Amino acid sequence: MHVNTGVSIAGVRLANPVIAASGTYGFGREYGEYVDLNKLGGISVKGLTLEPRAGNRTPRIAETPAGMLNSVGLQNPGVEAFIRDEIPWLRKYSLKIMANIAGNSVADYIQMAERLDEADIDMIEVNVSCPNVRQGCISFGSTPAGVAEVTLAVRKATKKPVVVKLTPNVSDISSTAMAAEAGGADAVSLINTITGMVIDVNTRRPLLYNNTGGLSGPAIRPVAVRMVHEVYKAVGIPIIGMGGITSAEDALQFIIAGASAVMVGTWNFNNPRACIEVADGIECYLKENGMQCIGRLTGCLELNGE
Amino acid sequence: MNENARVVSMENLCKNSFLMRIEEKRIASLARPGQFVNVLCSRDNKLLLRRPISIMDADASGGTFDIAFEVRGEGTRLLSGFRPGDMLDVMGPLGNGFEFNESYRRIAVVGGGIGIYPLNFLVKRSGDIEIDVFMGYRCSDAVMPCRGIEEGGCNVYLSTDDGSAGHRGFITEVFEKNNAPGKYDMVYICGPVQMAERAAGLVRRAGGRCQVSMEERMGCGIGACLVCSCEVKTKDGTLRKTVCKDGPVFDGFEVFPEVE
Numbered sequence A: 001m002h003v004n005t006g007v008s009i010a011g012v013r014l015a016n017p018v019i020a021a022s023g024t025y026g027f028g029r030e031y032g033e034y035v036d037l038n039k040l041g042g043i044s045v046k047g048l049t050l051e052p053r054a055g056n057r058t059p060r061i062a063e064t065p066a067g068m069l070n071s072v073g074l075q076n077p078g079v080e081a082f083i084r085d086e087i088p089w090l091r092k093y094s095l096k097i098m099a100n101i102a103g104n105s106v107a108d109y110i111q112m113a114e115r116l117d118e119a120d121i122d123m124i125e126v127n128v129s130c131p132n133v134r135q136g137c138i139s140f141g142s143t144p145a146g147v148a149e150v151t152l153a154v155r156k157a158t159k160k161p162v163v164v165k166l167t168p169n170v171s172d173i174s175s176t177a178m179a180a181e182a183g184g185a186d187a188v189s190l191i192n193t194i195t196g197m198v199i200d201v202n203t204r205r206p207l208l209y210n211n212t213g214g215l216s217g218p219a220i221r222p223v224a225v226r227m228v229h230e231v232y233k234a235v236g237i238p239i240i241g242m243g244g245i246t247s248a249e250d251a252l253q254f255i256i257a258g259a260s261a262v263m264v265g266t267w268n269f270n271n272p273r274a275c276i277e278v279a280d281g282i283e284c285y286l287k288e289n290g291m292q293c294i295g296r297l298t299g300c301l302e303l304n305g306e
Numbered sequence B: 001m002n003e004n005a006r007v008v009s010m011e012n013l014c015k016n017s018f019l020m021r022i023e024e025k026r027i028a029s030l031a032r033p034g035q036f037v038n039v040l041c042s043r044d045n046k047l048l049l050r051r052p053i054s055i056m057d058a059d060a061s062g063g064t065f066d067i068a069f070e071v072r073g074e075g076t077r078l079l080s081g082f083r084p085g086d087m088l089d090v091m092g093p094l095g096n097g098f099e100f101n102e103s104y105r106r107i108a109v110v111g112g113g114i115g116i117y118p119l120n121f122l123v124k125r126s127g128d129i130e131i132d133v134f135m136g137y138r139c140s141d142a143v144m145p146c147r148g149i150e151e152g153g154c155n156v157y158l159s160t161d162d163g164s165a166g167h168r169g170f171i172t173e174v175f176e177k178n179n180a181p182g183k184y185d186m187v188y189i190c191g192p193v194q195m196a197e198r199a200a201g202l203v204r205r206a207g208g209r210c211q212v213s214m215e216e217r218m219g220c221g222i223g224a225c226l227v228c229s230c231e232v233k234t235k236d237g238t239l240r241k242t243v244c245k246d247g248p249v250f251d252g253f254e255v256f257p258e259v260e
């Protein structure tokens, strides 16, 4: 049987539902030596800011049970360097390009969205959820009003599809998701990392120089799946799910809970071919279950007791 | 690339250190001194992150390379449990490696603890020139045999923190006392950051040149995630480089610039 693994999000057609998650895949160059980038649905590039950023001091990483904390702090070359140095190279491949943007202020988001509107990218992922910077970003993502304000501003500044990336560090993620939808988002992606801390008991100091960092990897997967399920019930726009995906089975949990596509982040560090293996595994699952496309799986979850 | 490589042999070098020979033709033929591999220490993914370990020797014709490591935590403990015949997932060779110029007639290597391992490979590959080797350890128990250095006919200087072997104190003291750190064409440094900084300072004051191999906690190991960032001062200004891809070897004066 021929199966079609393609998915459409906000009118953008991805060859398969697997996207490399922002911050774990750079701009694709390094992992491009391990995998054929044409076999990914898309890439969300390292979080961009208006000006280049140096990021936080090291150590920036700590392994935790089934996960890791990072406190990179949005080190990146800035949006202009991305447009000039990275897009032409990345465009040689068929995968779709999402520009992940993070701002200190609403004005930053607007300026980046306007600049990217003219650039050769497919979607803008609005990062209102980075836990590792002092100003802006997650402070917008923490409240429905903040999410709505940034989303509305970006929506006005660009015709490109707008995906809003949500933070799990809130008491009710469906309310920030609804705020993104009301602000005109074409889709939402979730979850970004969960803020955490690891303490070195010998020095009695946090292991990360930044004190806290964002938890990612398998440890956060059940939280992420639950949140995708909640958001699916709350909004009508497509959802891109992520958090601890290591295999096709993990990815399918997100899809069944309501995601139209998925992102793979931390697991690339463990297995540089993770994205491809997840995509291949999803194709096998469709074949084995006699399904022609993914659409029917999205949100097909049946709850117990209903 | 990551490869499913086969462990050929495992040897207990000294108290907590192990030498592992791994069969993997591509890595064996490409490896240069100063490069490393990123190793998955647990076959059933008990650990998420790979561990960076230097390549300490490589035999291109035999298709094998060696790593040596000290057990520090869970990752290296699991690695020490591998046995000949076991399969191991390694990515490599990674990083830039040491720069070595055929015109060099006299070099020094300064290593502390596990920092000796990558220097062993350099000594082996640098041919028939004069090499002074400075090795610092915690105690005599930690001093481990290094074939390249032992067979290389080098002048070896040893120190231990407790004086149980060689000079009692820091290896940088021996480096400073017995030799003029400026008389070498190049000094190669690898070890704890305080040791590396001190050694680089001595070389600078004596008017020499040095390369330092840096350590930083890593995520991807290939330059994509930017967790292993390191600040370097070059003539183009202060830059952020990755230890895993741009490094681990840097010009000593770029990572330890003179404090004004």
Ligand SMILES: Cc1cc2nc3c(=O)[nH]c(=O)nc-3n(C[C@H](O)[C@H](O)[C@H](O)COP(=O)(O)OP(=O)(O)OC[C@H]3O[C@@H](n4cnc5c(N)ncnc54)[C@H](O)[C@@H]3O)c2cc1C
Residues within 6 Å of the ligand: A062, A063, B036, B049, B050, B051, B052, B053, B054, B055, B068, B069, B070, B071, B072, B073, B074, B075, B076, B077, B114, B117, B118, B214, B215, B216, B217, B218, B248
């Ligand atoms: C380029 C490079 C080359 C190295 N070469 C060697 C070698 O040849 N032999 C050897 O014995 N050791 C070497 N190390 C150090 C080795 O990577 C660490 O000892 C090892 O990662 C510790 O892992 P663990 O799980 O046993 O310890 P844990 O302390 O439990 O590790 C926890 C986390 O911290 C990281 N980490 C801990 N110490 C270090 C360190 N010193 N450097 C980088 N990451 C660290 C680990 O990778 C892991 O992610 C090298 C490090 C680097 C960066």
Ligand SMILES: Cc1cc2nc3c(=O)[nH]c(=O)nc-3n(C[C@H](O)[C@H](O)[C@H](O)COP(=O)(O)O)c2cc1C
Residues within 6 Å of the ligand: A021, A022, A023, A024, A046, A047, A048, A070, A072, A074, A100, A127, A130, A165, A191, A192, A193, A215, A216, A217, A218, A220, A242, A243, A244, A245, A263, A264, A265, A266, A267, B219, B225, B227
């Ligand atoms: C090292 C690292 C850097 C990250 N940088 C970004 C970033 O720049 N922008 C962003 O939106 N998310 C960033 N993230 C979050 C991931 O994109 C993803 O949301 C999160 O890690 C959960 O997925 P995972 O468990 O598959 O990694 C980063 C994650 C890691 C581990």
Ligand code: FES
Residues within 6 Å of the ligand: B217, B218, B219, B220, B221, B222, B223, B224, B225, B226, B227, B228, B229, B242, B243, B244, B245
């Ligand atoms: S470890 Fe990812 S960039 Fe160096």
